[in-house]
Amino acid sequence: MELDEQIGKKLREIRKEKNLTMREAGEKSGVSYSQISRIENGHPASLQALKKLSDAYDVTLQSLFGEEVELPQKLKDEGVKWMAFGKKMEGKELTPEKVEEYVEAVRKLRGEE
Numbered sequence: 001m002e003l004d005e006q007i008g009k010k011l012r013e014i015r016k017e018k019n020l021t022m023r024e025a026g027e028k029s030g031v032s033y034s035q036i037s038r039i040e041n042g043h044p045a046s047l048q049a050l051k052k053l054s055d056a057y058d059v060t061l062q063s064l065f066g067e068e069v070e071l072p073q074k075l076k077d078e079g080v081k082w083m084a085f086g087k088k089m090e091g092k093e094l095t096p097e098k099v100e101e102y103v104e105a106v107r108k109l110r111g112e113e
Contacts, residue, residue, distance in 0.1 A: 005042035007050070007064050012040040014057045029056035 015025050015036075022040075026033040029052045036053070039045040054061045 002042065003065070004044050007045065008040045008042045010064055011036075011053055011057075014059060015040075018057060025053070025056060029053050031056075 015022070018025075020028065022033045022036045025031070025036055029036075031039075031049050031052050035045075035049060039049065039053070050064060051061055054064060
């Protein structure tokens with residue numbers, strides 16, 4: 001099955017799970033009824049139309065292209081730590097080269113080199 005057909009099938013399934021007719025989906029998303037019909041029947045869709053439909057159906061755009069993989073909690077937590085660190089470093093003149101210098105200094109202090 002081609003990607004356009006897979007996306008159309010997935011959108012049809014989601015729309016039906018939400019108990020929406022094509023007309024209701026069109027009103028909710030701003031995508032015309034006829035365009036929704038074409039997309040659900042496997043015709044190519046613009047990224048803009050797919051985004052509008054995914055927003056209206058309250059699903060991620062990525063989920064239309066395949067199964068989404070849930071990230072392990074440990075990885076999510078690590079991402080949050082890095083985002084907090086990035087926020088803390090905003091506005092500081094800390095170049096990648098400076099970070100490398102600091103990392104090297106810490107490694108030397110720990111005797112890792």
